[in-house]
Amino acid sequence: MAPNTVSRSAGPTYSVGSAAAASERPTRIASIDILRGLVMAIMALDHTRDFFSNTGFNPRDLTEPALFLTRWATHICAPTFIFLSGLSAFLYGRGRTALDLSRFLFSRGVWLILIDFTLIKFGWRFDFDVLRMTGGIIFAIGGSMIALAALVWLPRWLIAGLTLLIITGHNLFDTIRAHELGEATWVWYVLHEPGRIDLGDQASFYVLYPLVPWIGVMAAGYLLGPVMQLEPRSRQRVLFRLGAAITLSFIILRTINIYGDPATWMVQESWLGTALSFLNCEKYPPSLLYLMMTLGPALMLLACFERAQGAFTQFLSVFGQVPFFYYVIHIYLIHLLAVATAFVMTGDIVRMPELGFSLSGVYLVWLLALILLYPICRWFAELKRNGRGWWWSYL
Secondary structure (H helix, E strand, O other), X not given: OOOOOOOHHHOOEEOOOHHXXXXXXXXXXXXXXXXXXXXXXXXXXXXXXXXXXXXXXXXXXXXXXXXXXXXHHHHHHHHHHHHHXXXXXXXXXXXXXXXXXXXXXXXXHHHHHHHHHHHXXXXXXXXOOOOEEEEOHHHHHHHHHHXXXXXXXOOHHHHHHXXXXXXXXXXHHOOOOHHHHHHHHHXXXXXXXXXXXXXXXXXXXXXXXXXXXXXXXXXHHHHHHHHHHOOHHHHHHHHHXXXXXXXXXXXXXXXXXXXXXXXXXXXXXXXXXXXXXXXXXXXXXXXXXXXXXXXXXXXXXXXXHHHOOOHHHHXXXXXXXXXXXXXXXXXXXXXXXXXXXXXXXXXXXXXXXXXXXXXXXXXXXXXXXXXXXXXXXXXXXXXXHHOOOHHHHHO
């Protein structure tokens, strides 16, 4: 995604570091690819659990610590992925006009939503039922990109103010319920509260990821962009201190137990149960505390990955270089593994049963999936690296 040479008359431009300006394509920031690859690898664990266990989609039972912590570890994925999407938007915009960036964000956002409703939907269900649609993580990314396409025209101080207001203030509206809003019910489902929108003739659209908090997360990533243009040592210091401050603020605010999440934590029969209750923050939609609990550590990891080397970080970096391709392929791969496993167990692929794997079994299948995904993603990363068409930016 190389910066283009543009006329100032086309609109305001974004500053470009000398290294980026000196080459046709700016050098990738390895730490971003590594962190993105890590969260995508962890994300595959959650989706493997969806297909191979019978624990439900959102296991938050404090009496099952191993299952709870498995789910809790994957919480870092969605906020980090969307945050890095905003950061990537800033990096893409270096040397481009606001008009160019806005057009790209809008068109890519629409593209992602269409893919979520078609290709990704089929990967999850292996059916062509167009009457039942779900707004998942890709829908949230696409919708947030469309919103960011409008925000990039604003002064940075105003974007920062709106971002802070969205992330810290959206929990003030938790007591408003969509069913209380009459004809505007569907608007609230799209913006703030998960729920099903009936479209008539048995058609429906279930919004799992309401947009408002995620727009704030993507805008926050966009605002961090200038930090990534600092020299590596300064960048590492700023990222780690910012992440540590957010994490410490989470601990303080959660301890106060007054604001930041729809549910307060409670003392349990054991210290472990109390600790899990403390960490049990709401994802749908992501509360302020949920975002602080995940983005704080994510920023510290991003700082630590500034100097990361070795085979494991190279392994993760491959996934991080092709995030959209990885997301689509990993759903199909894990689903196919589940179908194949069901066929071996029952001889029937039409009525696929709940496989009911233990947690250890889920982990083994997850590791197998990552091993199978690696050469596919490495091949596509090389293909994309050598690609010259404009459409590679959409993949």
